[in-house]
Amino acid sequence: MRTPKALVITGNGINTERESAHACRLAGMEAEIAHMALIFSGEVKLGDYNFLYFPGGFLDGDDLGSAKAGAVRFKYGKVLKEGSKARFEDELLGFVERGGLVLGVCNGFQLMVKMGLLPFTEGKLKQSVSLSHNDSGRFEDRWVYLTADPESPCVFTRGTGSLYFPVRHGEGKFIPASEETLSIIETQKLVPVRYTTPEGDVTGEYPWNPNGSVNGIAGLCDPTGRLFGLMPHPEAFVHRTQHPRWTREDLPEEGLGLILYKNAAEYIRQS
Amino acid sequence: MAKRVEVAVNPDLRDSRGEGCVREIEEFLHIPLDGVRTLDAFTLDFEVGEGELSALAKEVFSDPVVQVSSTSGKLGAELYPAFEWLLEVGYLPGVTDNEGRTAKEAVEMFLERSLPHQEKVYTSVQYLIKGNSLDRETVEKIASGLLANPLIQRWRILSRKEYDASGGVSPEVPRVTGVSQPVVNEIDLEVSDDELLEISRRGLLALTVGEMQAVRDFYREEQNQAKRAALGLPADRPTDVELECLAQTWSEHCKHKIFNATINYEDEGGEVEVITSIFKTYVQGATKKVREDLGEDDYCLSVFIDNAGVIAFDDDYSLCFKVETHNSPSALDPYGGALTGIVGVNRDPMGTGMGSQLIFNVDTFCFANPFHEEELPPRLLHPRRIYEGVVTGVEHGGNKSGIPTVNGTVYFDDRFLGKPLVFCGTAGLIPRTLNGGPGHNKRTKAGDLVVMAGGRIGKDGIHGATFSSEELHEGSPATAVQLGDPITQKRLYDFLLIARDRGLYSSITDNGAGGLSSSIGEMAEQTGGALLHLDRAPLKYPGLHPWEILVSESQERMSIAVPEDNIEEFMTLAEKMRVEAVVMGEFTDEGAFHLLYDGKTVGYLPLEFLHDGLPPMLLNAKWTPPVHEEPSFECPAELTDELKALLGRLNICSKESIVRRYDHEVQGGSVVKPFVGAQNDGPSDAAVNRPILDSFEGVVTANGISPRYSDIDAYWMTALVVDEAIRNAVAVGGTLDHLAGLDNFCWCDPVESEKTPDGRYKLAQLVRSSKALYEYTTAYGVPLVSGKDSMKNDYSIGGTKISIPPTLLFSVIGKVPDIRKSVTMDAKRVGDLIYILGKTYPELGGSEYWAAKGFTGNSVPKVDAGVNKKLYRALEAAIQGGLVASCHDCSDGGLGVAIAESVFSGDLGGLVDLSKAPMEGIARNDELLFSESAGRFVVTVSPKDKAAFEAALEGSPFALVGEVAEESSLVVDGMGGARIVEAEVGSLKDAWQTPLAAL
Missing domain, CATH: 3.30.1330.10 (PurM-like, N-terminal domain)
Structure with a gap:
């Protein structure tokens, strides 16, 4: 049995690393926050972890588009390894091949999409979808209802049903490169979570679908289900007092977001 | 030769920025347009091959799924063939261009080579405009009136004809040019008072005649002159470095001269009191x-x-x-x-x-x-x-x-x-x-090194401290305006927390108003001096004079005292985390702020004079209570309508459209x-x-x-x-x-x-x-x-x-x-009891209700801290005891607004008899509903907690006035058994939500 060990990346505008690491720890993982400079300098090695976490924030201020400059940074960045320079890209692919889990939340999801790490249907880093400006034209912080697809291979959302998390973004509108891409994603059940109305119906309607995403798509996974990214913030709901209506509803102590991290921990222990 | 990359949203996708422009131009400038499409332009001011350029356009500058890119300078015509005018807005030379800075870093990553500081990427936005019979003048108006701010931005306008003739848009580089040699000037203060004032005014020093005289007198003292001569400074007059440093340090903004003034205060009875520093x-x-x-x-x-x-x-x-x-x-x-x-x-x-x-x-x-x-x-x-x-x-x-x-x-x-x-x-x-x-x-010690970290210094923000110490006038300087760079600061912040926890520095302060003159000047007080080499500061562009380096308010900079033993580790960490840090000097105990440029002393100010040499102001104050017209209108028959109107007042209505951003x-x-609340909107x-x-x-x-x-x-x-x-x-x-x-x-x-x-x-x-x-x-x-x-x-x-x-x-x-005991303002459950805490008086002077009627009045609410403190303590105990279901402060718009907000935020109704509320001297139902007396709350309590809640509040003014109802209406009875409010809760909420919803 493996011990779940999370590496939470920070630096250059990432800003939810603390609560993300907190969520991992609550779920029984060991979690370390590491500045990306330490990864590039070789002081922190992906190989020492089995869960790689790209948290939310504003990588490089989202200049050039959300996480775009960050994607260039990771895609073309070099890691010092045994005295010579290796491509971070290769380190990352190696991590994935070895069965590691990767989660990207909000800006981390945007990063994974723009690096081509999601939906990753061809098994190589190639961007095939994007997350663009919300139809409202604005950044917004509001809570959204989600429904998890029980048929999705995603290991994080196993056994969940309705979820409720905040979105906090200005660029979350899911757009596929083509109808064909969308069809592959849908057929392979790579959409673990979709925006719904409070009644639970998948919707394109604002504000329930906060950004105008096609087919209510709020997150994506790869065909193995080990790589997962989503716009809403599961780490922002791990305790009942984070819920916007905790003072008026009867809620369990643990927030719904914690299940995702517990699923990840459990998967790692079992694999 | 500079190169250019243009990037736009795919033509078949919505360009929400362009759509927003059409809307705003119509709304603000009353110019109707047929359409606007926008694109982003990147001007690369460095050598790059054609192959590299097109790779950069595709891989770095654009998103292959939702954007198109071009290096021809003619993307506009392909994107929006019908456009008639082109307006391109970029930054003025020297203005912070965050996206340009990021773009350059991404280019360096992609090309695997680092570029010198002066080789940059500049960003601009192109607006392709189509409208009925537009002329250049109108486009100019669109630029200056809405899309650009001439203080920080520049723009160019091309007609379609010009665009086609020149084959699109050519690169234009807003490099800082016309660089002057840094010089230090001396200022003769042995002049008339009028001239002293003129020196202050012309230099935007914001110093008074008295303050200018105090500066002059310092340079008359023999002892000072001898010391100055020995340092190679002009003995009897300040350098511009010194005068600027004094002006910043002595500015109203930094020194709070009015708050420290000696004031003769005369009250309405003619009683005079001398106040030494408010x-x-x-x-x-x-x-x-x-x-x-x-x-x-x-x-x-x-x-x-x-x-x-x-x-x-x-x-x-x-x-x-x-x-x-x-x-x-x-x-x-x-x-x-x-x-x-x-x-x-x-x-x-x-x-x-x-x-x-x-x-x-x-x-x-x-x-x-x-x-x-x-x-x-x-x-x-x-x-x-x-x-x-x-x-x-x-x-x-x-x-x-x-x-x-x-x-x-x-x-x-x-x-x-x-x-x-x-x-x-x-x-x-x-x-x-x-x-x-x-x-x-803080623990600065003499011998610690002066380190500046974060952003570089430019002319931006020069005279911010003195400028904000004046009214807004015709000559208000444009350099006082600058753009912040949150990401450079975030990097600096991430770095400093690590350096702090490793114990690498002994003291830290920020560079805000007054720049280094302020930060180092203040830190120097702890050790009794500092020595600063101004030429060692990293600059955004060359040509800054020493005094400009000293007082520039360029953002994202911290000043740090680092013991010599730690400097290597500090600098290594900074470099690894891509934070620029430089050693600029050291803290001393020589009693002065010593400024050098290229090894030569350009300023020497004893700390005692710098910090305590400012003569106190003497001011006069006389209080004559104003008398405003008392309102003369009758109590309106329809208070429900009055309540709705108040809920829609700008100072009361929902600010959710802002807060969600x-x-x-x-x-x-x-x-x-x-x-x-029930809909997350209370x-x-x-x-x-x-x-x-x-x-x-x-x-x-x-x-x-x-x-x-x-x-x-x-x-x-x-x-x-x-x-x-x-x-x-x-x-x-x-x-x-x-x-x-x-x-x-x-x-x-x-x-x-x-x-x-x-x-x-x-x-x-x-x-x-x-x-x-x-x-x-x-x-x-x-x-x-x-x-x-x-x-x-x-x-x-x-x-x-x-x-x-x-x-x-x-x-x-x-x-x-x-935190688990926290209470929110939304009514929770049907059947909960509604209480009013605190007494209502006829205090509508300055109220929103009277303002809506065009009156100020004179009966301003008074605060009885004794009564209130006792009540707040009791309420605190009730909340800690878990006895309070909801609690809402009552202020602008009075009880009417507070009760309405409480019930509509809970998606519930209410039945209230306000005649039971604690009150004194209230003669009319509109006073009862809308008076803004202090110290009041609207509280709801579960019926099971009634006795315990009332016991907790014993001895304070409070009353049970009604209950939370299932029906979606709010019914309020007033004095004399009158029904004063009867409204659908939804209509009250609409009135409250509508005014700023679309902004």
């Missing part, structure tokens, strides 16, 4: 008194001496808080001003003690009506542009820094047309002990959010946050602001805002046991002069406000720990003068023992 007497005096009263329970750790005030939090952490204003820059460039305001105030807690971890931001704005329709005086921006720019600036500054914006308000009054007020605040946590000493103390939950500690009274995620102890913050009461008496305005902030904090579960206050005064110029003939009255308002601040903070036992004043909030151009109403923002911060 600051020492009433502000520091209040804190001293409260701390004495607290005795062993004193939780203040560091007050008034550092960048932020510090109080205790728990065994491991202390809590610090600072609120600043950024009014003048926001008037000229609302976006840049507000952005700089928020990232600027972030650096205050970052530079407090040994540096703190930032846990939340707060923002309060005062604007003129955004729907203003009359002609605007010259140089003023439309309040709607100010509103949009400020909100966007704070949105970008807060969100990109990863600091939640948890509390604040927006206040509207048309006198804020002349200068908007932009208050930004930040709280932080400092380790209680750090490397063997208290985290809230701020991330209020990042860091995961949000407990009481800005909007709560207005919270205060914020509760949990900064340490494995502890249930939390932080409460709240504010009070109400400038309109100053029209009657700034004394009561102040009493009311202090009471309101405390009341708001108590309403959500805060405790008077552990609460601290911050005062931010924004006044109109209170110094009597030709420009300000009513200075004595305005100063009397300030005196009265300060007296009330002392009275009420000491009565409530809430120590003041920090604050700021901004005293020149006037506009004066041509014959027009607009002065803001005297404004005090009172902010509180405190500890919540258990």
Whole structure:
């Protein structure tokens, strides 16, 4: 049995690393926050972890588009390894091949999409979808209802049903490169979570679908289900007092977001 | 040869930026357009091959799924073949271009080579416009009137014909050129008083004749002359470096001359009192008194001496808080001003003690009506542009820094047309002990090195401190405007927290107003001197004079004292984390601020003179109570309509459209959010946050602001805002046991002069406000720990003068023992009992209700701190005992508004008999509904807790007035059995939500 060990990346505008690491720890993982400079300098090695976490924030201020400059940074960045320079890209692919889990939340999801790490249907880093400006034209912080697809291979959302998390973004509108891409994603059940109305119906309607995403798509996974990214913030709901209506509803102590991290921990222990 | 890349959204996708332009141009400029499409242009000012360029266009500058790119300069014509005019807006040379900076880093990553500092990427936005019979003049108007700000941006306009003839748009590089040789000038002060004043005016020094004379006299002293000659300085006159340094240090902004002045105050009875420093007497005096009263329970750790005030939090952490204003820059460039305001105030807690971890931001704005329709005086921006720019600036500054914006308000009054007020605040946590000493103390030692880290220095922000010490006038300098860079600052912040925890530095402070002259000048006080090599500062572009380097207010910089033993480790860490840091000198104990350039002394100012040489001001104040017309209208028959109208008043209506644009939950500690209730849209009274995620102890913050009461008496305005902030904090579960206050005064110029003939009255308002601040903070036992004043909030151009109403923002911060006991304002369950706490008096002077009717009146609400404190204590106990289902503060719009908000936020109705409410002297039902008496709450309680709740409140004014009803209507009976309100709750909520929803 493996011990779940999370590496939470920070630096250059990432800003939810603390609560993300907190969520991992609550779920029984060991979690370390590491500045990306330490990864590039070789002081922190992906190989020492089995869960790689790209948290939310504003990588490089989202200049050039959300996480775009960050994607260039990771895609073309070099890691010092045994005295010579290796491509971070290769380190990352190696991590994935070895069965590691990767989660990207909000800006981390945007990063994974723009690096081509999601939906990753061809098994190589190639961007095939994007997350663009919300139809409202604005950044917004509001809570959204989600429904998890029980048929999705995603290991994080196993056994969940309705979820409720905040979105906090200005660029979350899911757009596929083509109808064909969308069809592959849908057929392979790579959409673990979709925006719904409070009644639970998948919707394109604002504000329930906060950004105008096609087919209510709020997150994506790869065909193995080990790589997962989503716009809403599961780490922002791990305790009942984070819920916007905790003072008026009867809620369990643990927030719904914690299940995702517990699923990840459990998967790692079992694999 | 510069190269150009153009990028746009795919032609088959919506261009929401372009659509927004069409809307806004129509709305603001009344120019109807057929369409606008936009594209982003990147100008690359370095050598790059054709192959590399097209790879960059595809891989770095554009998103292959949703964007198209081109290197031809002709993307516009392909994208929008029908366009008729092209407008391209970029930055002026030297202005911060964040996206350009990021683009350059991405290019370096992609090309695997690093570029020299001066080889840059510049960004601009191209607007492709189509409209009926547009001419160049109209396009020019679109540029200057909406899409560009001439203070920071430049633009070019091409007709379609010109565009086609030149084969698209050629690269244009806004490089800083015409660089001058750095020089040091000497200034002869042996001139007439008029000439002294002229030197001050021309140099934007904002020094008075008396102050200029004090400077001159220093250079007359023989002892000083001898020392200067020995250093190779002009013996009998200052260098420009010295004069500028003195002007910054002695500016109203930095020295708070009015708050430290000696004032002769004459009250309405002719009684004269001499006040030696309002600051020492009433502000520091209040804190001293409260701390004495607290005795062993004193939780203040560091007050008034550092960048932020510090109080205790728990065994491991202390809590610090600072609120600043950024009014003048926001008037000229609302976006840049507000952005700089928020990232600027972030650096205050970052530079407090040994540096703190930032846990939340707060923002309060005062604007003129955004729907203003009359002609605007010259140089003023439309309040709607100010509103949009400020909100966007704070949105970008807060969100990109990863600091939640948890509390604040927006206040509207048309006198804020002349200068908007932009208050930004930040709280932080400092380790209680750090490397063997208290985290809230600095430990600079002589011999420590002076290090500057973060951004580079440019001409931006030069004279910010002196400029904000003046009214907005025709010559207000454009260099006072600058753009913040949240990401450079975030990197610096991430780096500094690591350096702090490793014990690599001994002291830290921020570079804000006055730049290095201020930060190093102040740090030097701890050791008794500093030596600074100005030529070692990294510059954004060459050609800055030594004095400019010293006083530039370029953003994102911290000054740090690093012991020599640690410097190597400090610099290595900085380099690894891509933070620029340079050693600029060292702290000494030689008693002076010693400035060098290229090894030559260019300034030498004894600290004693620099910090204490400023002659105190002598001012006069005379209080004559104003008398306003008393309202004469009858009590309206339909109070339901009056209530709806009040709910839609700008100062009462929902601000949700603004608040949703701020991330209020990042860091995961949000407990009481800005909007709560059944639909997440009811207005919270205060914020509760949990900064340490494995502890249930939390932080409460709240504010009070109400400038309109100053029209009657700034004394009561102040009493009311202090009471309101405390009341708001108590309403959500805060405790008077552990609460601290911050005062931010924004006044109109209170110094009597030709420009300000009513200075004595305005100063009397300030005196009265300060007296009330002392009275009420000491009565409530809430120590003041920090604050700021901004005293020149006037506009004066041509014959027009607009002065803001005297404004005090009172902010509180405190500890919540258990966040799980927090209470929100929304009514919870059908059948819960509705109580009114606190007594209602006929106090409608300065109320929203009378303002709606066109009256100010004179019956301003009074505050009885004794009665209120007892009530707040009782309510605190009831909340801690879990007896309170909901609690809502009652302020603007009175009981009517508070009850309506409580029930509609719960998606419930209410049956209320207000004739049962505690009251005295109330003769009319509109008074009962809309009076703004202090010290009141609307509380709902579960029937099972009735007896315990009433027992807890025993001895305070309160009454059971009704219950929460299932029906979706609110029914309120008043005196004489009259039914005074009967309304669908949904219609009340609509009235409240509509006014600003679309902004």
